[in-house]
Amino acid sequence: MNMVTDEDIRCNIDAIREAIGKAALKSCCRPDKIKLVAVTKTVPADRVRVALDCGIRFLGENRVQEAMEKRTCLGEYGFEYHLIGTLQKNKVNKAVPCFDWIQSVDSAELAQKISQAAVFAGKVIPVLLQVNLGGEETKSGTDEESLFALAVSASTCAGISVRGLMAIPPFLEDPEAVRPYFAQLRELAAKIKQMNLPKISMNELSMGMSHDFSVAVEEGATMVRIGTAIFGERYRA
């Protein structure tokens, strides 16, 4: 049972903003450059509204259907909707009109599908390339070796604009143990930048979740994706 109150949500957001500010000092990044993406999967729209009233401007969802429903409920707020979960190819046509960003592009075929849907919808959608840093079989993301080919391929796609990289590193109890993974993502982005591909920028690093976001920001995250630290334990599996 989730017992988090509206007031808890407000306090949680304040505390996270403060922690981001402190961590940003260590990375020399301006705290206002770091996007706090509130991850709202399973969270009912009335709780999400509390976060939006605190000035949250970026929401992350894993599932297209759930996002479409909430978007309808929360239409009066101006927020950017980020798809952070695995995108099945048969959902692309629904995802592209619903989301403002897609953070989970992990294959050339998916990039191609998103490209076609975006061109059809008359929009250019910013995307991140998702990397599977730990080589974990259960996680999506391209492996490191295929990342560079994916970047080349995505750079030729109309209707998408590659802005950086995203990763979900292995869950490790001690956030310090995750630091090398965050550093690795930053280095991969630097390598892609050096390739000077047309239409690709590598200014965004989406990394860090509830328990390790401070370390991620210290290592250069520009987007942190935070769910439980804002809304408490998830409402359903």
Ligand SMILES: *Cc1c(COP(=O)(O)O)cnc(C)c1O
């Ligand atoms: C659920 C989820 C998050 C948020 O995780 P918390 O530990 O609740 O902060 C971040 N990123 C992705 C891709 C997720 O699926």
